[in-house]
Each structure stands twice: as structure tokens, then as C-alpha cells.
Amino acid sequence: MRTFQPKTLCLSAFVLFLLAATPAVAARPVTLVQVDQQELIDELRALQSQVKALKSRTNHGRKDQEMRSGLDSVNARLERLEKSIRSSRPLPPPDRRPSHVAVSPIPMDPPSFTALRRSVANGRFSSEKLFVLETAARSNFFEVEQVRVLLGDFFVSGDRLDALRVLWPSVLDRANGYRLIDSFTFESEKRTAQQILMG
Incomplete structure (x- = not known):
């Protein structure tokens, strides 16, 4: 029976998570939300750094080669997502004009x-x-x-x-x-x- 080392198991879980989550993030949003663009880019870069760090811990075995390929795919998706975020136009500033206030009728002066x-x-x-x-x-x-x-x-x-x-x-x-x-x-x-x- 095949067994996995803890390091391999951890890497597998992380790659599966990124592969599942990244398309959902990159897909066209159904609900618009307001986020800080630079903060999101910084988070993506942190993820890319983690992916590279995990990739550097793999060996040259067949199983690790599959892991490296998966990590490369995740990294490519993260890069495309960052590029998409960078090219996104910011939302217009909120309308701060006072809302219409109903005026009660007044009798003839x-x-x-x-x-x-x-x-x-x-x-x-x-x-x-x-x-x-x-x-x-x-x-x-x-x-x-x-x-x-x-x-x-x-x-x-x-x-x-x-x-x-x-x-x-x-x-x-x-x-x-x-x-x-x-x-x-x-x-x-x-x-x-x-x-x-x-x-």
C-alpha cells in the first residue's frame, strides 16, 4: 500500500486548495465588492512566494515532478490574476450628494x-x-x-x-x-x- 510523507501530504493539500480556489477568484464576479487593489496584489505576491518556496522543497522524483507541475500551474494562474487586477479600472467615487428629501406641502402664503x-x-x-x-x-x-x-x-x-x-x-x-x-x-x-x- 502506497504511503505519503507528511511533507508531500501537506504540499498536495495546498496545491489542491489553490487549484480549486484560484479559478473561482479569477472568474467574472457575480457580486461587486470594494477591495483595496494594492492590498490584493500584495496578497497574491505573498501566495506566489509561498508557491515558489514549496516548489523549492520538492525533489526530482516522479511524484515531486507532478507536484512541481501543479505548483507551476498555480503560479501561472496567480500571475494572470494579478495582471487582471492591475488592469482593472477603479470604481467611481461614491455619490456624496444629499439624497432627495421630500418637501411637505405648505398653505398659500x-x-x-x-x-x-x-x-x-x-x-x-x-x-x-x-x-x-x-x-x-x-x-x-x-x-x-x-x-x-x-x-x-x-x-x-x-x-x-x-x-x-x-x-x-x-x-x-x-x-x-x-x-x-x-x-x-x-x-x-x-x-x-x-x-x-x-x-
């Missing part, structure tokens, strides 16, 4: 609100007043108190309900919507207003 009321007041007919509100509501937000003031600029209850329909989708503090019910006189109008607020 007082000067703009005053200008809006003036435009509503300049409307000769209810349709003109409502058109002004529709235009403003497309690109602005309102607080309940602002809506209550605007409703007061309409004298016909039906027009006030139409104004509420236009403005309500743009109201920010909807929890205070109940305050708008008092802008209407009759119970039927209040019920309609409640339905709008619940929509």
Missing part, C-alpha cells in the same frame, strides 16, 4: 392669499370667481381658515358649495373641516357640505 381674494372679488359673475379658484387650486394648498374666508366671498349658498368642491381637495388640515359647516345656513346645505367634506 398671506400675500398670495390676499391677491387671490382680490382676484375673486374682481369677478363679475360667480363663474368667473369659481374659475379663479379652480386656477389657484391647481398649484396651491389651503388651510381650512383660508377656505372659510374664501367661501364668505360668495353670496349665494349654491356658489359657496361649488367653491367648497373646488377647494376641498387642496386643503391640508382636513381634521378642521368641521369648521366650514357654519359657512352654510340651511340644513340641506350643511348636509351637502358634510358630504363634500367626507368625499
